[in-house]
Structures are given as structure tokens and as C-alpha cells.
Amino acid sequence: MITIFRSKASGDVIMFGDVAQKMLEIMGKDAGVKGIITVEQLPGAIALLLAAVAADKEERKGIAPEDLPQFENAPDGSRRPYVSLTQRATPLLELLNWSLKKKVPVTWGV
Numbered sequence: 179m180i181t182i183f184r185s186k187a188s189g190d191v192i193m194f195g196d197v198a199q200k201m202l203e204i205m206g207k208d209a210g211v212k213g214i215i216t217v218e219q220l221p222g223a224i225a226l227l228l229a230a231v232a233a234d235k236e237e238r239k240g241i242a243p244e245d246l247p248q249f250e251n252a253p254d255g256s257r258r259p260y261v262s263l264t265q266r267a268t269p270l271l272e273l274l275n276w277s278l279k280k281k282v283p284v285t286w287g288v
Contacts, residue, residue, distance in 0.1 A: 181288060183273055187280040191269045196253045198286065200263075201270055204230045212287035220278040227267055227274070234263040 181198035183191040193201070199209040205223040207213060215223050238246065247260040277284045 179288060181286055183270060183284055183286045185273055185277040185284045186282045187276040188273050191273050193266070193270075194252070195288075197266050201227065201267060202286070204267075212285065214286075215274070215277075215284040217278070217281050217283055220274055220284070224271065224274050224278065227271055231264045231267050231271070238262065 179195035181193050181195050183193070183198070202209040202213075205215070205226050207215065207223070246262075249257040250260045252258050274284060
């Protein structure tokens with residue numbers, strides 16, 4: 179399943195459903211089929227996601243790129259290339275920051 183984050187402030191951010199669910203959980207949101215991050219909730223969501231990115235970077239600190247996993251398991255049991263939380267969160271953080279700057283909410287859905 180695919181989840182799309184939308185805002186009038188920027189282009190859409192499209193993620194695998196399991197990745198979007200993880201991002202939403204980090205931001206303290208219920209990972210339902212659709213939802214909203216209000217303008218008032220944006221600063222907190224950004225702060226939580228930035229803290230998770232900092233923790234991810236710290237966890238990978240000192241690990242050589244060749245020692246990082248090459249693949250990760252997808253929910254359907256298949257394998258896909260490994261992508262760090264930092265890499266996955268960056269486009270969403272940009273969308274959230276633009277939305278905060280322009281004072282518009284972010285919605286998500288399928």
C-alpha cells in the first residue's frame with residue numbers, strides 16, 4: 179500500500195504504507211488510512227521527527243557504509259533496498275517545514 183502526504187505548501191510526498199506508518203507513529207499520530215496534521219501540531223511533529231533523525235544518525239555513527247544493511251524486509255515478506263530513517267524522513271520534513279512556513283495543514287491518505 180502507498181500513503182501520500184499532501185499540503186498546499188509543497189508537492190506530495192509518497193511513501194510505502196509501512197514507512198508512512200512509522201513516520202506517523204514517530205510524530206505521535208494515529209496511523210489510520212487518512213488523517214491530518216494541523217498547523218498547530220506541525221511544530222511538535224517536526225520536533226519529534228527531527229529527534230528520531232538525530233537518534234538514527236547517532237546509531238549509524240562510525241559504521242562504514244559497506245557495513246550497513248543492503249536490504250530490509252518488506253511487510254509482504256519480500257526484500258527491498260535498505261533506506262535509513264534519515265533518508266526516508268527528509269522529504270517529509272521538508273513538506274512539514276514548508277507547511278508550517280505557509281501555515282497550512284498536512285493531510286495523508288491512500
